[in-house]
Amino acid sequence: MNMSYKTIELIGTIGVYIFAFVFGATIGSFLNVCIYRLPKGESLVKRNSHCMTCGAEIKRYDLIPILSWILLKGRCRNCGEPISPRYMIVESLTALCFLGVFIKFDVTFGGFVYPILLCLFIASVIVVGFEDFDTQEMSLSVLAVMSLFAFAEVAYLNFFANIYVTDFSGVTLSDSIWGMFIISVPLLLIGFVITPIFHTFLISEDHAALRKLRRRIKHDTLSENEKSKIQSLITEISERIKSNGPVFGMGMGDIVLMAAAGLLLGIKAIIVSFMIGAILAALYAVSVIIRRRRNPDFEMKSFAFGPYLCIGIVTAVFFGNAIANLYLSGLGIN
Numbered sequence: 230m231n232m233s234y235k236t237i238e239l240i241g242t243i244g245v246y247i248f249a250f251v252f253g254a255t256i257g258s259f260l261n262v263c264i265y266r267l268p269k270g271e272s273l274v275k276r277n278s279h280c281m282t283c284g285a286e287i288k289r290y291d292l293i294p295i296l297s298w299i300l301l302k303g304r305c306r307n308c309g310e311p312i313s314p315r316y317m318i319v320e321s322l323t324a325l326c327f328l329g330v331f332i333k334f335d336v337t338f339g340g341f342v343y344p345i346l347l348c349l350f351i352a353s354v355i356v357v358g359f360e361d362f363d364t365q366e367m368s369l370s371v372l373a374v375m376s377l378f379a380f381a382e383v384a385y386l387n388f389f390a391n392i393y394v395t396d397f398s399g400v401t402l403s404d405s406i407w408g409m410f411i412i413s414v415p416l417l418l419i420g421f422v423i424t425p426i427f428h429t430f431l432i433s434e435d436h437a438a439l440r441k442l443r444r445r446i447k448h449d450t451l452s453e454n455e456k457s458k459i460q461s462l463i464t465e466i467s468e469r470i471k472s473n474g475p476v477f478g479m480g481m482g483d484i485v486l487m488a489a490a491g492l493l494l495g496i497k498a499i500i501v502s503f504m505i506g507a508i509l510a511a512l513y514a515v516s517v518i519i520r521r522r523r524n525p526d527f528e529m530k531s532f533a534f535g536p537y538l539c540i541g542i543v544t545a546v547f548f549g550n551a552i553a554n555l556y557l558s559g560l561g562i563n
């Protein structure tokens with residue numbers, strides 16, 4: 230039987246898609262380990278996986294990404310207690326993202342380097358997103374690795390492969406460099422300059438009290454006794470302010486995240502990802518207000534901006550430039 234060129238091409242394409250999905254699910258399984266262990270400072274390789282309830286070691290044949298969770302109906306084989314669907318969700322999410330990358334970026338012309346680097350970048354975004362959601366912090370090591378992937382991708386695209394990979398919607402080197410700063414620098418200013426100033430002069434009662442005391446101590450009419458009383462109060466409040474630490478509206482993690490993603494995505498798509506993140510965070514805030522109105526005892530879990538930015542970034546990897554162009558052409562700007 231003679232297979233036509235079309236058939237061979239189709240089989241090849243399906244093979245690549247299956248590879249992408251399985252590769253993604255496997256990496257996703259490792260990402261679960263990172264998300265769970267990195268914030269605790271535990272080793273990523275040392276211990277085998279254990280059931281959170283009974284502590285039984287999970288057998289190798291029960292560690293197949295996505296499938297094992299479904300086959301075991303989300304329960305531990307040993308004790309029957311539920312296993313968090315989070316593991317399956319992270320694996321499926323990673324698998325779908327990897328598949329999406331290989332569908333969007335044609336390996337026939339561009340080769341595997343570009344899509345694989347992009348997949349690994351997305352994988353590190355998934356890790357910091359979940360970490361931030363759980364602990365309000367992102368691992369520096371993952372942020373560093375993510376920046377490295379973004380840098381390698383941009384270098385590859387601009388210096389080695391700009392003839393082959395023509396699909397990243399015309400993101401030039403200057404687009405990438407602008408993208409690195411366009412969101413991260415304003416976030417840096419908001420987080421480390423504007424918010425602390427605002428806090429110091431308008432919000433903090435300690436700062437207000439301190440200013441009052443410093444004005445009073447200058448009065449000549451005070452006795453030595455009163456002066457030393459005020460001085461000890463000033464010392465006490467200053468110590469308290471110091472021990473509370475600096476006030477950051479925005480975590481350093483969010484800023485590094487937006488710089489690395491901006492370098493990779495370019496100016497248009499990083500703006501889109503920030504807008505998506507801001508809209509989602511605002512929707513979450515509205516939902517908190519509504520829930521609090523219904524139930525006055527409702528307590529908000531501490532809020533992190535990072536997860537919403539991560540959703541925005543992953544969305545923008547696929548649709549960022551398309552959304553930006555749609556938005557601009559809707560406004561009549563080309």
Ligand SMILES: [Zn+2]
Nearest residue numbers: 280283305308
């Ligand atoms: Zn168990």
